Amino acid sequence: SYELTQPPSVSVSPGQTARITCSGDALPKQYAYWFQQKSGQAPLLVIYKDSERPSGIPERFSGSSSGTTVTLTISGVQAEDEADYYCHSADSSDTYWVFGGGTKLTVL
Amino acid sequence: EVQLVESGGGLVQPGGSLRLSCAASGFTFSSYSMNWVRQAPGKGLEWVSYISSTSSTKYYADSVKGRFTISRDNAKNSLSLQMNSLRAEDTAVYYCARDNSDGMDVWGQGTTVTVSS
Numbered sequence: 227s228y229e230l231t232q233p234p235s236v237s238v239s240p241g242q243t244a245r246i247t248c249s250g251d252a253l254p255k256q257y258a259y260w261f262q263q264k265s266g267q268a269p270l271l272v273i274y275k276d277s278e279r280p281s282g283i284p285e286r287f288s289g290s291s292s293g294t295t296v297t298l299t300i301s302g303v304q305a306e307d308e309a310d311y312y313c314h315s316a317d318s319s320d321t322y323w324v325f326g327g328g329t330k331l332t333v334l
Numbered sequence: 335e336v337q338l339v340e341s342g343g344g345l346v347q348p349g350g351s352l353r354l355s356c357a358a359s360g361f362t363f364s365s366y367s368m369n370w371v372r373q374a375p376g377k378g379l380e381w382v383s384y385i386s387s388t389s390s391t392k393y394y395a396d397s398v399k400g401r402f403t404i405s406r407d408n409a410k411n412s413l414s415l416q417m418n419s420l421r422a423e424d425t426a427v428y429y430c431a432r433d434n435s436d437g438m439d440v441w442g443q444g445t446t447v448t449v450s451s
Binding site for chain 1: 369371378379380381384393395396429431436437438439441442443444
């Protein structure tokens with residue numbers, strides 16, 4: 227079955243830039259989506275179609291894609307950004323969706 | 335207000351069945367595809383199933399294929415997940431999520447399913 231691979235954890239100090247990667251063989255052909263999940267809450271879509279930002283999501287959240295890797299970048303990290311982040315995409319047949327294992331962002 | 339509210343979770347014995355529901359409000363339910371996503375205790379998100387707006391297309395994760403059935407009633411603005419032959423590993427919070435082709439942009443708060451004897 228198809229898999230998306232994320233680092234388990236990323237740590238940054240407030241004001242720094244956090245980068246969370248997600249790797250998968252079908253990512254050159256399929257869009258990626260990023261979700262933020264804070265403790266005890268439902269997930270929140272923060273990036274769609276690799277690099278688009280939904281309304282209401284702060285500009286410090288951005289996404290990019292290069293080959294089999296997509297990256298979520300949070301510029302000027304704030305304490306409120308501490309959360310788990312998940313990438314999400316489909317396999318090459320577009321019939322099977324997966325989430326990455328999740329990355330815990332810690333703001334030091 | 336756009337809202338999704340799940341219900342139907344509970345405690346069930348291994349091998350048993352449960353039917354989850356998701357009530358939609360504040361938007362034209364019949365225009366959107368829908369998904370079920372689950373999260374086991376302390377674990378990550380797992381996509382479970384997808385249904386198109388007209389029910390013509392349905393997809394399932396391998397882990398639930400043949401045991402779970404997704405359905406919807408557009409007249410009642412309702413999404414369902416029939417879960418049969420439940421296993422301990424199906425224990426999770428189950429979320430329904432709206433799919434607007436730009437991603438899963440609206441999520442419910444989830445309903446908890448516990449499979450245990």
